[in-house]
Amino acid sequence: MAGGFHHDLPQTRGVFDIFYRDVPDKGSFVLAAGLAQVVDVLRDFHFSAADIDYLRSLKLYDEDFLQYLANLKLDCTVSAVPEGTPVFPREPLMTVEGPLDQAQLLETVLLNILNHQSLIATKARRITFAAAGRPVMEFGARRAQGPDSAIYGTRAAIIGGAGSTSNVLAAKMFGIPAAGTMAHSWVEAYPSELDAFRAWAKHYPDNAALLVDTYDVLNSGVPNAISVFKELRAAGHKPVGIRIDSGDIARLAKAARRMLDAAGFQDVKITASNALDENVIPALLAQGAPLDNFGIGEKMITSSSSPVLSGVYKLAATRTNGVLKPKIKVSASIEKTTLPGIKQTYRLYTPGTHEAFADVIALADEQLEAPLAVVNSNPLLTSKRIVLKEFDAEPLAAPVPLDQPAPSDVFEIQRYAKGKLSELPIETQRLVNPDTYTVYVTQKLADLQQQLVDEAKQD
Amino acid sequence: MAGGFHHDLPQTRGVFDIFYRDVPDKGSFVLAAGLAQVVDVLRDFHFSAADIDYLRSLKLYDEDFLQYLANLKLDCTVSAVPEGTPVFPREPLMTVEGPLDQAQLLETVLLNILNHQSLIATKARRITFAAAGRPVMEFGARRAQGPDSAIYGTRAAIIGGAGSTSNVLAAKMFGIPAAGTMAHSWVEAYPSELDAFRAWAKHYPDNAALLVDTYDVLNSGVPNAISVFKELRAAGHKPVGIRIDSGDIARLAKAARRMLDAAGFQDVKITASNALDENVIPALLAQGAPLDNFGIGEKMITSSSSPVLSGVYKLAATRTNGVLKPKIKVSASIEKTTLPGIKQTYRLYTPGTHEAFADVIALADEQLEAPLAVVNSNPLLTSKRIVLKEFDAEPLAAPVPLDQPAPSDVFEIQRYAKGKLSELPIETQRLVNPDTYTVYVTQKLADLQQQLVDEAKQD
Known part of the structure; x- marks a missing residue:
């Protein structure tokens, strides 16, 4: 940021996408979570006097830059999918546009929050799916990776389908029923x-x-x-x-x-706990174990079998003097090469139904009308032309107001998540070897990507 | 706690040990970390007016109990091994004594902090061991399980041997060099x-x-x-x-x-990053990769290959009207049955050297003099009598003053850890299939355990 300040980077605006490539536990999707906390961070973003003093003590920055930081007001806009939305690989969970230095500064905290909560919400979805309607209680605070990890992990676990928690502070903060035994x-x-x-x-x-x-x-x-x-x-x-x-x-x-x-x-219920997860629960139920509800500890609050969601923050475009310039990060494999430009993801439904059959990532300014030329994104088959003839399309991302807190009623978000999950094919929600849900990229977006790859090669 | 309040439990004091049974990544020991944050929590422990209002809103508690909570002053004492101490399975990292209800109340937060930081310190020890003297930079904030998990995980990573961090807030809070590239x-x-x-x-x-x-x-x-x-x-x-x-x-x-x-x-150095850990680093070095230092991300900050330290909090004794009564939790296997009574762990050295050859867990009031009758604790061979004839013994745990913050200079703690590690056999520090370090239990402690097991069977 300091480097940028002295080389006029602030005059350039950047557009960054947050997305992921690999689904935890080899599932087929991730449940987005953490937006409310991201909005809280953005609404209160500032450097304190103590922060500035600390940075000054490093003897790396001149007073002009420190003064710039002390007076910094974020000038960023955010669009995102609502919390609880099932998102597939390569689909942006969030897009940030702002002065390049500011947008870069936000990378770490935004990834941290979204990676963490989306990971735990995704795991909780798996565990509650395995519990097949039986209540799941969050019992993991002792083994979470730090106190706040327990608290916000519990929030995410509720979004993913848990119904209560033994973490009384999280219960208080988010209006979750407190549960436990002796x-x-x-x-x-x-x-x-x-x-x-x-x-x-x-x-x-x-x-x-x-x-x-x-x-x-x-x-x-x-x-x-x-x-x-x-x-x-x-x-x-x-x-x-x-x-x-x-x-x-x-x-x-x-x-x-x-x-x-x-x-x-x-009528007396039997609750099971002790190292349960989405693998153990079905195995117990399959042997006729008469279990009425589950207390889930470390396996959910740390997503221990797959403890990292590898969300990334990639430059999709710059805007200098109002002129938008799409950008890519080239990689050895086309699957890892980023999708350039400002984009929107649409969920495609069989017309007149709530049955989603695919998603499509498009440039934000494209009209999504049938017939629509697309390519498959997983793997990216740019040579195979597909035309979609009939669909209802619903955009997943929407602008996020930063002048007010984001909706944060966790059970409201849980209900929303359940609704969006009910629209997906049940086969893609399976825990083991789920069916791949198709994510298309519009031909126009694929063409733009290819053009930028070609240009990068010539450089 | 509310139950205890109405049944006079507060008049009984409890002694609880925090220890673990399984070492992450199949190593042979854990580096203790997190004590400074535990002391901070204990020094500031109280229920706010908002907390009391929330608890009242649950309609589970009467006003007498809520008033008791509002006026609660912790009356607990703590002993612990210093941060950075290598501890082996079954050895208490910390022992808490206090009114039974208070000591139970503290279980979750103490386990959370010690489990988290000890886990990351242990992982960082493995990674810095693999780096064999090359500097290790902590680069994991984007993928940590929440913002505070990144901050305190970084603290623990330094204790385990990392030298710098890209997490500028953690750098500021703990006096760690900030590091990074573009x-x-x-x-x-x-x-x-x-x-x-x-x-x-x-x-x-x-x-x-x-x-x-x-x-x-x-x-x-x-x-x-x-x-x-x-x-x-x-x-x-x-x-x-x-x-x-x-x-x-x-x-x-x-x-x-x-x-x-x-x-x-x-003289230009080559830094490597990208999903490195203690397995990848030696594999690269073995092929002659000329790497000068490493930036380590998600694999260290989440200990992703083994993301849970399963520390437990077990009642070791009660004290009623000054009379100490040792307690055990019986399990189907003797290895999982807890060690009763107030204990001390000693590191045993070849006389006149700094070469540790075993640890022994003893009752705190035992005189540790040769010849000392012991049994092996891993597995617990109570039938095999061993007599130790020569040793210097150093106690690992010490009382922790709660009227002042704990020592928290992370590089001082890192130096202490390196010193304690240097005393251990190098074979027990190996990353793959390390030699088992012997932990004995004194015959007196083993006898007490057996006596309590026999009594429990008669109940």
């Missing part, structure tokens, strides 16, 4: 497990969910829970459930279910 | 790569590190860099280096080195 240490603190359960039931007679695996699930935990549930029932209360947090969940849950049912507690 | 977008913003390099060199004549892979490393980037380096040399400046961020780093670096040397720039 700790093992509660049970250990009492002379006996039965004493511990009774003390809990005395305090929460109508909210008694008992953790039954501190000593021995089937020989101690479940029998003691049943004793306390009987006492509650005798006193007119309705017991809630048990939680199993260790051992073989399927075997233990089946046996516990039989014991609970035999004692007349058919 | 962005690809800098190069793209100019009419030509040569123009971009010249503009950079004009502004940073004595700090010209040029990114040479925007278009074509060997046919464009390096030749243009050499042209600009010659101009700098003619003007009396000393060029710094080039950075290669894509393509086959080994092949490109070898060719670039030949071109730079042929032009008389033997």
